[in-house]
Amino acid sequence: xxxxxxxxxxxxxxxxxxxxxxxxxxxxxxxxxxxxxxxxxxxxxxxxxxxxxxxxxxxxxxxxxxxxxxxxxxxxxxxxxxxxxxxxxxxxxxxxxxxxxxxxxxxxxxxx
Amino acid sequence: xxxxxxxxxxxxxxxxxxxxxxxxxxxxxxxxxxxxxxxxxxxxxxxxxxxxxxxxxxxxxxxxxxxxxxxxxxxxxxxxxxxxxxxxxxxxxxxxxxxxxxxxxxxxxxxxxxxxxxxxxxxxxxxxxxxxxxxxxxxxxxxxxxxxxxxxxxxxxxxxxxxxxxxxxxxxxxxxxxxxxxxxxxxxxxxxxxxxxxxxxxxxxxxxxxxxxxxxxxxxxxxxxxxxxxxxxxxxxxxxxxxxxxxxxxxxxxxxxxxxxxxxx
Numbered sequence: 401x402x403x404x405x406x407x408x409x410x411x412x413x414x415x416x417x418x419x420x421x422x423x424x425x426x427x428x429x430x431x432x433x434x435x436x437x438x439x440x441x442x443x444x445x446x447x448x449x450x451x452x453x454x455x456x457x458x459x460x461x462x463x464x465x466x467x468x469x470x471x472x473x474x475x476x477x478x479x480x481x482x483x484x485x486x487x488x489x490x491x492x493x494x495x496x497x498x499x500x501x502x503x504x505x506x507x508x509x510x511x512x
Numbered sequence: 513x514x515x516x517x518x519x520x521x522x523x524x525x526x527x528x529x530x531x532x533x534x535x536x537x538x539x540x541x542x543x544x545x546x547x548x549x550x551x552x553x554x555x556x557x558x559x560x561x562x563x564x565x566x567x568x569x570x571x572x573x574x575x576x577x578x579x580x581x582x583x584x585x586x587x588x589x590x591x592x593x594x595x596x597x598x599x600x601x602x603x604x605x606x607x608x609x610x611x612x613x614x615x616x617x618x619x620x621x622x623x624x625x626x627x628x629x630x631x632x633x634x635x636x637x638x639x640x641x642x643x644x645x646x647x648x649x650x651x652x653x654x655x656x657x658x659x660x661x662x663x664x665x666x667x668x669x670x671x672x673x674x675x676x677x678x679x680x681x682x683x684x685x686x687x688x689x690x691x692x693x694x695x696x697x698x699x700x701x702x703x704x705x706x707x708x709x710x711x712x713x714x715x716x717x718x719x720x721x722x723x724x725x726x727x728x729x730x731x732x733x734x735x736x737x738x739x740x741x742x743x744x745x746x747x748x749x750x751x752x753x754x755x756x757x758x759x760x761x762x763x764x765x766x767x768x769x770x771x772x773x774x775x776x777x
Contacts, residue, residue: 409746428589428591431588432588466763477531492549
């Protein structure tokens, strides 16, 4: 391996040494609490659309915590953060644009 | 000539990394971005089926929801132990690093066992795919026999999505096993393959699914034979990225597939 890579690896390891372990436990606790809220809501038999909105909202928060803290993206350089997240969100938005209008159209047409 | 003059300044030859990190990590991020689109497509396919099918089943009773919640807790805990393994590796504490990696693997195996139990129960109740062989001398009479016939989109998308995730978790456990134990992991993997193959009935999807472990053992043997190395903190961090991604995907599968299709009476 070349020296540049080794130097970068050592710098990244140094960054990791500055992170407090307690933060990881807090994130883990928050993820468990949000999961418990999701399960609690399931037992409340909410209206599906409202339930879906709340569940997806919580899932996005959970995903952000995992990506930011556990996957370390919060501490990466701006270019890495923006390029990775914007590209994947753009692709998922494109999928949404193509998939869902058609699914709703089928429902509206009353196709069984 | 002084000794320092003989050593070329290698760092100055290369440009600094555009993304501020090492190439292995960037490679893993690129793989995970592409993999997120694979799971995105599967989740969208499931949601599309759900929206466009009026009689979409809600087959998950309280027992399934409790089972899936424990599975989620296993994955979340495994992410914590994984991040602690990365921390131990950058601190140079090899023993603790191995311990946390093994704890992560244990949580992953717990998740897989519960998931396999869930699949087995659903198949026994009649929720199946044409690709799954029928149990000899057993006619499906369970709760979901009609579901498999009237809404075939449900078993197709359910088994497709959760099966893909199960495969990722299995490969993740194997990946961590190689990082933690290197060559010592190969015989363990072969024993697991034999146990899974011989311990499941011939009609179970896990009977032939177990061959993934054999294929992985062969692949690992070739890789470690061609490029034997000691894995350092960067390798542990890159393996961690993969493991957290598997956890991340489940954070969407759990509510969309299980909680939105719960039958709570």
